[in-house]
Amino acid sequence: MKEKIWLSSPHMGGNEQHYINEAFETNWVAPLGPNVVGFEADLAHFLDNDVHVAALSSGTAALHLGLILLGVRPGDAVICQTFTFSASANPIAYLGATPIFIDSESETWNMCPQALEEAIKDQMVLGNKPKAILVVHLYGMPAKMDEILTVANRYEIPILEDSAEALGSSYKGQMCGTFGTMSALSFNGNKIITTSGGGALVTKSESIKDRAIFLATQARDDAPHYQHSEIGYNYRLSNIAAGIGRGQMEVLSERVDARRKIHSWYQTIFSSISEVQVFTAPNASFYSNYWLTTILLSSFEQRESLRLALESACIESRPLWKPMHLQPVFESSPYYGKTVAADLFQVGLCLPSGSNLTEIEKNRIEEVLVSFFK
Structure with missing residues (x-):
């Protein structure tokens, strides 16, 4: 039988093992360490545009935390591109919010700006102004961000960018993942680079990054004992997985x-x-x-x-x-x-x-x- 040709399989660059071995040799086998910090810095440098990056366990985790940080609560409306993988929409349901799905336009296959504005107007008439707009850059193709941002700004609704498939893509010279209030990246095994499984939350605010890391590490309060004043999550990327990411960033x-x-x-x-x-x-x-x-x-x-x-x-x-x-x-x-x-x-x-x-x-x-x- 012939060997299977896969749709998109992991492609190692060769230097990943160096960072992994270093993590073992220094005993940084945890969801923190120099590879995590280095991987975040590598991503921020690549994306440019003065961003801050929190390395997480998956792109889904990044979207979930992004929605939480945008204040989405049960019963809220969140606008979401319909033409996407379920991981874009599922975090809306995790929070008990209602996804409002928007059709694509035919040029980029991404969110249609006209349908977006129609949805916002309609929901506002119903007394349910959307809390966030979740736009996707499908298959690596940038969405029509000028038009989408114009609509979002007109109604003062923040954008959460799903750039899981679009690392390295850009619109008018600006990297995908740097347009929204926050954005999510994915490093799943089939993505353009991988950490085996992993993701990241990207933001232009250092305080939002710090808050994301706090929530991603079980929301532990600053105390000598384990104290928690709010619900947290186990969403941080491991130092070993981040080592794979550091090697991948080189290629x-x-x-x-x-x-x-x-x-x-x-x-x-x-x-x-x-x-x-x-x-x-x-x-x-x-x-x-x-x-x-x-x-x-x-x-x-x-x-x-x-x-x-x-x-x-x-x-x-x-x-x-x-x-x-x-x-x-x-x-x-x-x-x-x-x-x-x-x-x-x-x-x-x-x-x-x-x-x-x-x-x-x-x-x-x-x-x-x-x-x-x-």
């Missing part, structure tokens, strides 16, 4: 370049196949890391046929995210927009995009694609 720019070259390679393959559209940045303002290269086909049937053809060749592919407002768990939540996200889900497919794809693997993928469309 982050290379990983972004590699993913972008894979995207260009797919564009070449599909350049003469009219029924396939490769999802590409609409103009030079949008710089995508192309975490995953995605395509649109002519029908659901064609999409499934290609997915199964790849599967039979031991090549992983995956349909686009199923919109949150179509998920059984969120079917009663309010939704604003048309059918952009739902239509994309029907005909879209994610293709293998790992920065560690070999030439042999690329040849295998190309052979299946060319054969299928012949």
Whole structure:
């Protein structure tokens, strides 16, 4: 049987082991230590724009803490992009708040500014002004942040940016993850860099970072004994996992370049196949890391046929995210927009995009694609 080609597998740079060994040698085997501090500093330096970073156990933890720090409480409304992974929406439910789902626009597949404003106006008429706007940079493609920020500022609603898929992407020269009041990053095993599992909360406020770390370490009061005046969480990243992250940061720019070259390679393959559209940045303002290269086909049937053809060749592919407002768990939540996200889900497919794809693997993928469309 052929070896499986994965959609996006971990890609080590080689220096991760140095930081891990150092943690063992110095006995920093805990959710604090020099690797945690160093990893946070590496991320802040990469993102630039005078940010502060708290390294956490997952991107989901970052979103959860972000919502808490924005004051979201049970019964509050939180606006959320519908076209995303469930981890964007689940923390809203953790807090007993109500997600208000917003459709995509067709150029970036991210939150539609017009539907966003419609939702805010409607909720305000109902006496339920949203507490936060959770916008996603899907598959590494920056959202239309100028337009979204204009709406958010008009109604004085803070933005929590889900940049889990967008580390290394930028909009008009500004890094994704630095637009909102806070933002979340993910270092899950399939992301552009990984810490095995992990995430980070990014903010421009040092006091918010300090508060996030306090809550992420069980909200322990400053006392000689264990005293807690509020509920905390076990959300801090371990020093060993952060060591993996430090090694990964050394090759982050290379990983972004590699993913972008894979995207260009797919564009070449599909350049003469009219029924396939490769999802590409609409103009030079949008710089995508192309975490995953995605395509649109002519029908659901064609999409499934290609997915199964790849599967039979031991090549992983995956349909686009199923919109949150179509998920059984969120079917009663309010939704604003048309059918952009739902239509994309029907005909879209994610293709293998790992920065560690070999030439042999690329040849295998190309052979299946060319054969299928012949």
